[in-house]
Amino acid sequence: MIAQIIVDIAAKQTDRIFEYHIPNELKEVAVGSRVFVPFGSRKLQGFVVGLSQTSKFQGKLKDLLLVVDEQPPLTTELVDLSKILANENFSYRISILKAMLPRVMRANYRKILTPISDKAKRMPLFKRGLIDLTKVDDAKEVSFIHKLLRNHDAKIEYLVENRAQVKMQNNYSLLLSKNEYIKIYETLRQNAQKQKQLLIYIIENFTKFPQKQVDLEQNSGVKIATLTSAVKKGWLKKELTEVYRDPLIDVATSKSQQSIKLTVAQDEALAKINRAIDNQTAQTFLLEGVTGSGKTEVYLNAISQALTNDKNALMLVPEISLTPQMVAQVKQRFGQQIAVLHSGLSEGELYDEWRRIRRGEVHVVVGARSAIFAPLKNIGLIVIDEEHESSYKQEDTPRYHARDVAIWRSKYNSCPLILGSATPSLVSRARAQKGVYQLLKLPERANKKSLPKVKIIDLKQTNFIGDQLDLSAQLLEAIKTRIAKKEQVILLLNRRGYSSFMLCRDCGYVMKCPNCDLSLTMHKDTAKMQCHYCGYATAIPQKCPNCQSLKIRFLGTGTQKVMQELETLLPAARMLRMDVDTTRRKGAFKKILDSFGHHEADILLGTQMIAKGLDFPNVTLVGVINADTGLWLPDYNASERTFELLTQVAGRAGRAEKKGEVIIQTFNPDHYAIKFAQTQDYERFYAYEMRMRHAGNYSPYFYTVLISIAAKNEQNVAREAFKIKNWLQQRLQRTTIILGPAPSAVSRLKNQYYYQILVKYKKEANLNQLLHQIQDSAQKIKKYGLNIYIDNEPEHII
Numbered sequence: 001m002i003a004q005i006i007v008d009i010a011a012k013q014t015d016r017i018f019e020y021h022i023p024n025e026l027k028e029v030a031v032g033s034r035v036f037v038p039f040g041s042r043k044l045q046g047f048v049v050g051l052s053q054t055s056k057f058q059g060k061l062k063d064l065l066l067v068v069d070e071q072p073p074l075t076t077e078l079v080d081l082s083k084i085l086a087n088e089n090f091s092y093r094i095s096i097l098k099a100m101l102p103r104v105m106r107a108n109y110r111k112i113l114t115p116i117s118d119k120a121k122r123m124p125l126f127k128r129g130l131i132d133l134t135k136v137d138d139a140k141e142v143s144f145i146h147k148l149l150r151n152h153d154a155k156i157e158y159l160v161e162n163r164a165q166v167k168m169q170n171n172y173s174l175l176l177s178k179n180e181y182i183k184i185y186e187t188l189r190q191n192a193q194k195q196k197q198l199l200i201y202i203i204e205n206f207t208k209f210p211q212k213q214v215d216l217e218q219n220s221g222v223k224i225a226t227l228t229s230a231v232k233k234g235w236l237k238k239e240l241t242e243v244y245r246d247p248l249i250d251v252a253t254s255k256s257q258q259s260i261k262l263t264v265a266q267d268e269a270l271a272k273i274n275r276a277i278d279n280q281t282a283q284t285f286l287l288e289g290v291t292g293s294g295k296t297e298v299y300l301n302a303i304s305q306a307l308t309n310d311k312n313a314l315m316l317v318p319e320i321s322l323t324p325q326m327v328a329q330v331k332q333r334f335g336q337q338i339a340v341l342h343s344g345l346s347e348g349e350l351y352d353e354w355r356r357i358r359r360g361e362v363h364v365v366v367g368a369r370s371a372i373f374a375p376l377k378n379i380g381l382i383v384i385d386e387e388h389e390s391s392y393k394q395e396d397t398p399r400y401h402a403r404d405v406a407i408w409r410s411k412y413n414s415c416p417l418i419l420g421s422a423t424p425s426l427v428s429r430a431r432a433q434k435g436v437y438q439l440l441k442l443p444e445r446a447n448k449k450s451l452p453k454v455k456i457i458d459l460k461q462t463n464f465i466g467d468q469l470d471l472s473a474q475l476l477e478a479i480k481t482r483i484a485k486k487e488q489v490i491l492l493l494n495r496r497g498y499s500s501f502m503l504c505r506d507c508g509y510v511m512k513c514p515n516c517d518l519s520l521t522m523h524k525d526t527a528k529m530q531c532h533y534c535g536y537a538t539a540i541p542q543k544c545p546n547c548q549s550l551k552i553r554f555l556g557t558g559t560q561k562v563m564q565e566l567e568t569l570l571p572a573a574r575m576l577r578m579d580v581d582t583t584r585r586k587g588a589f590k591k592i593l594d595s596f597g598h599h600e601a602d603i604l605l606g607t608q609m610i611a612k613g614l615d616f617p618n619v620t621l622v623g624v625i626n627a628d629t630g631l632w633l634p635d636y637n638a639s640e641r642t643f644e645l646l647t648q649v650a651g652r653a654g655r656a657e658k659k660g661e662v663i664i665q666t667f668n669p670d671h672y673a674i675k676f677a678q679t680q681d682y683e684r685f686y687a688y689e690m691r692m693r694h695a696g697n698y699s700p701y702f703y704t705v706l707i708s709i710a711a712k713n714e715q716n717v718a719r720e721a722f723k724i725k726n727w728l729q730q731r732l733q734r735t736t737i738i739l740g741p742a743p744s745a746v747s748r749l750k751n752q753y754y755y756q757i758l759v760k761y762k763k764e765a766n767l768n769q770l771l772h773q774i775q776d777s778a779q780k781i782k783k784y785g786l787n788i789y790i791d792n793e794p795e796h797i798i
């Protein structure tokens, strides 16, 4: 038999199938297995993507060396999917295959220096243990090693490591009958106290075995020595067994779950979805429900329906909505049958959750973007909550969109897909318009309460409180009133740090990152000017670095600064800040939300992190400090993003008994995105924005592909960009629009200049192939330091 392998080198030359002979002892190898193969002088990891009886290869095939896992980590469905995705997203197939596995399962390669000659074998250098060449940084040692290699005293071996570890635990089980234990107890010497204690415990808890070592020690009060001698005497059997690290162990499920009576709208939507689940139709539903309309309840009921039919369900939520609240809700409903996958888990937990899924031990998977690759079989329903979230698109290669993957998997599994949102992406809503998706609406809040009233404050003509021009008198007054009533407030400012740029009032100098075309953000807590793209940081200047003037200003308010202002203005208020800087540590995110949920703070101030999905009944006021932070970005979807962010954050107010209120501060009160957000009227925004997109020839009227060309030398980038454009223009239709090349809006990042070409088209049968050709030629120009990135349906054009 012959195995078709994709090897673990992400490069054009190796982005194809290599064939290997399967030796007899590795006959268990299957499609989806990870294997090791000889490749040149190296040993590489690879994935089996097919098996065949014969090969067209002329020479002798090499043998597979090793099969890594007992069970192939990837299902045949995922192997098939990897081929499609590699083609559509212009990525190497190996990159897709690896993206499908939890990070711990991706191989780690080490270069190990091993001695050959006897002289070398005696050297102290080799007495220290394995020498990993990727870790040697001492210049003297490096040159010494080079000499050894030149003289053939040593060679390099490649070691592949698997970081994923199974957790093992001692387990004790009983070997005798209860009566036999009683007999032994009676014959024991008086002073064998510990043994007696253990036997009493065994007799009294006879049915509670087997037990884990930690539990047994704790419950019986005896130490390991007593257990070991009990094993020797044949009273107990000790076995090493595999245990799962359970990330949900602390999630309380005790709250009694009173069953909710669905509203009429929920009921109607559910009925249609359930019919598709029962009939196993690959129908996509767009569940458009206003904030607080109870979409989650619809998902959970639909999942139940799938389980009733002996099917499994996969639910995606944005990373940020994997709140304890949400996970607890799902766990309450489905108990041990669920697995969660998200970046907040430790590597071990992630590995274990993933294996439980692969082994078919769970029926419901809830996770963030990459969970769309969960190796779940027999899927009867897929749900994507907050489907408009741009985080469902991976911004690095492989640039897949979880929504597209979900559609593919829904077809493969013949099961429905629910896309849910209060503010659907324009693309999805347009598809529903055309009947590609079935539109289901939940027009009212589940508890019949009205959506909150939204007040717009024009920052051009308001009275500010304090000497900073950030907080209007009205907003501050409203905050005070709510706190006095013991209610809670959410404040949104989608900009982290203290000030977003430093400006010299004498010479106009703006302090920029030396590597990127971006201004540096001032961070007061770390006392640094930081680049939010590449991480560059430097001290906060006292005077202008350009003209030495002392008249420098820090402008563009960020969350840190507002926090400080509020602390001065409302000294008694308890506040929490949530942004990238306060949530870096593992668990920090959960801690902040838990704390706010327990009303340990009056105000939660944060970036877009706090805008979506949260359900805090005591929040009655939502304030937006500055609605304009994303409005003038050079993205075609800046209005959509702004409308969505404002409508979502407004939806956090007044979700329970108490009425909610929203105050939005803006310099652009007449902008349509802000006006429609005021009434939270998605449908009217949709109609208006569709006209704008039509006029601008943008998605969803046109498909778009973004080609970015990058290099250290700007001239080279520009020259190559024009070449590509001309080449494409000759091959595409007249109706297709090619914009650029032009320097990207942020024209330099990490010392690379970026030029871009935007292709907008309605129908181009050959485009995919042409783009692949461009990508192939990119390999040739790579030696000049040029890189080409192709982004299908980009979310951001910067």
Ligand SMILES: Nc1ncnc2c1ncn2[C@@H]1O[C@H](COP(=O)(O)OP(=O)(O)OP(=O)(O)O)[C@@H](O)[C@H]1O
Pocket: 260, 261, 262, 263, 266, 289, 290, 291, 292, 293, 294, 295, 296, 297, 421, 422, 446, 447, 612, 613, 614, 615, 651, 655
């Ligand atoms: N049929 C119902 N009757 C009463 N309350 C309900 C019903 N369905 C849902 N709820 C409650 O309404 C609240 C809002 O529901 P949920 O969080 O699912 O809304 P949502 O549509 O997901 O909103 P958002 O888009 O803002 O996240 C929850 O507290 C939920 O328990």
Ligand SMILES: [Zn+2]
Pocket: 504, 505, 506, 507, 508, 509, 544, 545, 546, 547, 548, 549
């Ligand atoms: Zn200056």
Ligand SMILES: [Zn+2]
Pocket: 513, 514, 515, 516, 518, 531, 532, 533, 534, 535, 536, 750
């Ligand atoms: Zn930078």
